[in-house]
Amino acid sequence: MSTPAGGTVGQRRWYYPALATPGIVWLLLLFIMPFYAIAAVAFGTRDQIFALPIPAWNPLEWQFETFSETARELFASGGLQAQFTRTLLYVGTSVVLCLLVGYPVAYYIARYGGRIKVLLLTLMIAPFWMSYLMRMLAWVNLLSVKPDDPGLVNRLLLLTPFVHDPIAWNSGTVSNMTVILGLVYGYIPFFILPLYAALDRIDRSQLEASRDMGASPASTFWRVTLPLSKQGILAGAVIITLPMFGDYYTPNLMTASPENTMIGNAIDLALQGGQGTQPKGAGLTLLLSAFIGALMIYYLVSVSRAAKEAQR
Numbered sequence: 001m002s003t004p005a006g007g008t009v010g011q012r013r014w015y016y017p018a019l020a021t022p023g024i025v026w027l028l029l030l031f032i033m034p035f036y037a038i039a040a041v042a043f044g045t046r047d048q049i050f051a052l053p054i055p056a057w058n059p060l061e062w063q064f065e066t067f068s069e070t071a072r073e074l075f076a077s078g079g080l081q082a083q084f085t086r087t088l089l090y091v092g093t094s095v096v097l098c099l100l101v102g103y104p105v106a107y108y109i110a111r112y113g114g115r116i117k118v119l120l121l122t123l124m125i126a127p128f129w130m131s132y133l134m135r136m137l138a139w140v141n142l143l144s145v146k147p148d149d150p151g152l153v154n155r156l157l158l159l160t161p162f163v164h165d166p167i168a169w170n171s172g173t174v175s176n177m178t179v180i181l182g183l184v185y186g187y188i189p190f191f192i193l194p195l196y197a198a199l200d201r202i203d204r205s206q207l208e209a210s211r212d213m214g215a216s217p218a219s220t221f222w223r224v225t226l227p228l229s230k231q232g233i234l235a236g237a238v239i240i241t242l243p244m245f246g247d248y249y250t251p252n253l254m255t256a257s258p259e260n261t262m263i264g265n266a267i268d269l270a271l272q273g274g275q276g277t278q279p280k281g282a283g284l285t286l287l288l289s290a291f292i293g294a295l296m297i298y299y300l301v302s303v304s305r306a307a308k309e310a311q312r
Contacts (some may be wrong), residue, residue: 035289042067042282053278070283080266080284087262090176091244094183095191095237101184102192102236107225110199121196125189136182136253143169143178143254175255179262182254183244191236198232199225231306238299242292263288 040055043062047054056062074080109120127135142152150158150166157163169178202225210220248264263284270281 038282038285042279042286044279046276046279053276053282066279067283067286070280071287074284074287080263083261083263083266086176086260087245087264090180090183090262091241093180094187094244095241097180097184098188098191098236098240099233102188102195103233106192106196106199106232110196110202121193124192128189132186133249133253136186136250139182139185140170140253145169170255171257175257176260178254179251179260182250183247186247186250187240187244190239194235194239195229195232198229198235202228231303234299234302238295241295245288245292 037055039062040057041053043064043066044056045054045063046052070080074084105124109117109124113120143154144151145154145166145168151169153169154163154166157167167174169175206224206228207220210224211217215223246264246267248262248268251260251262251265254260267281267284267288270277270284273281
């Protein structure tokens with residue numbers, strides 16, 4: 001018996017699993033094993049003399065005292081809770097700003113890009129061919145305030161009637177907004193691309209049918225375009241949210257204020273620090289992974305529901 005793609009049924013049974021084997025091996029080597037190593041450190045012990053972490057590779061030997069202390073510290077009032085709450089605020093605000101800025105861009109390219117769609121997409125992602133570190137350092141120089149130089153951004157703002165004194169972007173009360181703007185600038189292309197793909201796949205006949213039934217352009221957008229692009233919005237939000245939660249270098253580069261540190265900075269400090277703080281950092285990594293995993297489950301459930309509704 002032959003399959004439509006050629007070959008016997010038996011050949012087809014092993015053909016596609018064989019194609020997936022390299023990806024599965026790659027996943028095991030670069031995700032499952034490192035993740036298990038983090039768990040072994042989080043649930044391990046410490047050396048009594050040098051306070052170095054001793055991983056517990058056998059799950060039967062795992063100890064949860066340090067992990068429980070880390071979880072209590074994360075949800076109790078204190079430094080870790082403040083950093084986690086700040087991370088939620090920064091990431092949530094950044095995602096909203098990415099939506100407000102990125103949706104019009106994706107919509108314009110998908111609907112009015114025409115023959116220059118590829119050119120517009122290329123111009124949008126061209127700056128991101130440069131190192132992330134270099135781009136952030138460029139923004140630091142643009143926003144920095146020196147005794148003899150308020151910085152290029154401040155010079156432009158001082159020309160307006162709304163700003164009279166140079167703004168201390170890298171410190172002070174507005175430094176949190178500097179971190180948020182850095183996150184938006186760093187991740188917004190990864191939000192626009194899946195959103196553009198979703199908008200570009202919308203059948204024009206559905207939009208024309210809405211207008212034929214008397215709906216205005218605004219009503220067509222709110223009742224047809226926006227609901228049909230929901231999966232693109234959700235996909236873009238998930239893609240940028242996951243790395244934002246673990247981001248620690250953007251706050252370090254954009255501002256030196258300890259009041260703007262995120263949970264990623266706490267993990268980096270614990271893993272790079274001494275005195276046996278590595279199990280704490282590993283525990284924070286597991287807790288953050290669990291939180292992000294919940295977001296991924298919500299995304300997968302939403303995609304599954306949307307697929308079922310589309311089949312009806």
